Amino acid sequence: MRLPLLALLARGPAHGYELKQDLEQLLGSAYPQPNVGQIYVTLGRLEKSGLIEGEDVEQSSRPNKKVYHLTDAGREALHAWFEETEDEPRVRDEFFMKLALAPQTGLADQIALINRQRRQYLNTMRDLSKLAAAESRDNRIAQLLIEGAMLHLQADLDWLERCQEELEEPE
Amino acid sequence: MNDGSVPLLRAEGLVKTHHGGGAPAHAVRGVDLSVARGEFVAITGPSGAGKSTLLHLLGGLQRPDRGSIRLDGRCTDSFSEARWAVERRKAIGIVFQFFNLVSNLSVADNVELPALLAGVPPKRARAEREELLAELGLAGKERSMPGELSGGEQQRVALARALVNHPPLLLADEPAGSLDSKGTREVMRLLSRFHGRGQSIVLVTHDARLASAADRVISFFDGRIADDAVLDGAPPRKQGTAGVLELRD
Numbered sequence: 406m407r408l409p410l411l412a413l414l415a416r417g418p419a420h421g422y423e424l425k426q427d428l429e430q431l432l433g434s435a436y437p438q439p440n441v442g443q444i445y446v447t448l449g450r451l452e453k454s455g456l457i458e459g460e461d462v463e464q465s466s467r468p469n470k471k472v473y474h475l476t477d478a479g480r481e482a483l484h485a486w487f488e489e490t491e492d493e494p495r496v497r498d499e500f501f502m503k504l505a506l507a508p509q510t511g512l513a514d515q516i517a518l519i520n521r522q523r524r525q526y527l528n529t530m531r532d533l534s535k536l537a538a539a540e541s542r543d544n545r546i547a548q549l550l551i552e553g554a555m556l557h558l559q560a561d562l563d564w565l566e567r568c569q570e571e572l573e574e575p576e
Numbered sequence: 577m578n579d580g581s582v583p584l585l586r587a588e589g590l591v592k593t594h595h596g597g598g599a600p601a602h603a604v605r606g607v608d609l610s611v612a613r614g615e616f617v618a619i620t621g622p623s624g625a626g627k628s629t630l631l632h633l634l635g636g637l638q639r640p641d642r643g644s645i646r647l648d649g650r651c652t653d654s655f656s657e658a659r660w661a662v663e664r665r666k667a668i669g670i671v672f673q674f675f676n677l678v679s680n681l682s683v684a685d686n687v688e689l690p691a692l693l694a695g696v697p698p699k700r701a702r703a704e705r706e707e708l709l710a711e712l713g714l715a716g717k718e719r720s721m722p723g724e725l726s727g728g729e730q731q732r733v734a735l736a737r738a739l740v741n742h743p744p745l746l747l748a749d750e751p752a753g754s755l756d757s758k759g760t761r762e763v764m765r766l767l768s769r770f771h772g773r774g775q776s777i778v779l780v781t782h783d784a785r786l787a788s789a790a791d792r793v794i795s796f797f798d799g800r801i802a803d804d805a806v807l808d809g810a811p812p813r814k815q816g817t818a819g820v821l822e823l824r825d
Contacts, residue, residue: 520795520802523795527788530785530787534764555785569795
């Protein structure tokens with residue numbers, strides 16, 4: 406959450422609740438609604454590390470609100486963020502270890518493991534399809550997020566299929 | 577037995593071996609399968625697993641070496657080719673990967689032809705065609721020739737053709753297999769919509785996104801059913817769908 410919040414502040418100063426709303430609008434219903442408490446905690450940490458600065462603004466009949474703006478160090482951190490490429494997603498390590506170790510333990514069957522894992526992926530795929538149908542088609546960012554998750558799952562399912570082809574006992 | 581307890585489709589002990597040039601290929605090796613009325617079943621698996629052969633057996637396009645198929649309680653074992661052709665006109669609609677439209681007939685004629693062959697009066701065939709094409713977003717394309725349409729549009733025409741006689745069962749063999757991702761989503765949306773109105777569907781696909789539109793997914797490997805899972809949308813999991821979409825810090 407740290408860098409997305411910094412990125413939102415690159416446009417200009419804002420307070421915590423505004424940032425929450427901006428995130429929601431950008432990412433749509435696809436993204437788990439950011440918890441406002443979590444946003445305030447993150448803003449506090451960003452301020453402590455000197456990446457943003459907050460100013461109290463008085464409000465009549467309500468407690469002061471804090472409006473944050475980006476510092477030079479914050480802008481620098483954002484440049485570095487955009488500069489970096491990200492790590493590749495990894496194969497589901499934990500499932501892979503189960504698959505690799507099952508035969509030696511005699512406690513689980515590889516094909517049964519694959520089948521169970523596939524059921525879960527398919528159910529998640531179904532949930533994602535429903536989410537994509539429910540999200541506005543005009544929210545391209547949200548649609549791309551869901552499509553990305555679906556394509557990753559598709560790759561995981563393809564890989565399970567390969568495992569099953571290789572590990573299925575020939576008659 | 578009442579209507580509710582007779583499956584729309586029931587296959588028992590289906591076996592099919594292809595005898596081509598080389599060694600015999602065991603495409604389907606003992607399949608039992610039951611499809612209830614209103615059910616949407618997807619069959620997935622790697623290419624060469626025999627899933628298309630299975631679908632062809634279910635639609636009478638190929639005959640099994642062994643085993644038996646019941647359509648709505650009727651045993652098809654002694655059906656002639658001509659009798660199967662009648663079933664495919666009235667009781668079973670089929671869509672294929674490469675659409676298989678008649679290339680020298682217009683869109684309208686492609687859709688109306690099966691209705692006319694089934695003895696529907698021309699006026700009603702036209703009304704059915706108009707309604708389906710409008711529903712599938714193809715109004716205005718009636719006079720186009722299939723070759724003038726995009727792949728996605730051709731598949732929608734094929735879907736209209738398959739459904740024009742209101743068959744209780746729709747068989748779909750890789751219906752998005754030659755479409756781009758937009759076309760795939762369109763097919764998925766339409767299958768879901770018809771299913772929502774009670775259409776029974778058996779779909780063969782290697783695309784898990786498409787398969788996830790079904791109520792039930794059968795994993796087919798090496799001529800056999802390896803798993804048969806009802807998708808309930810409420811899997812036991814730690815994080816829920818949100819976990820898949822979580823953007824990390």
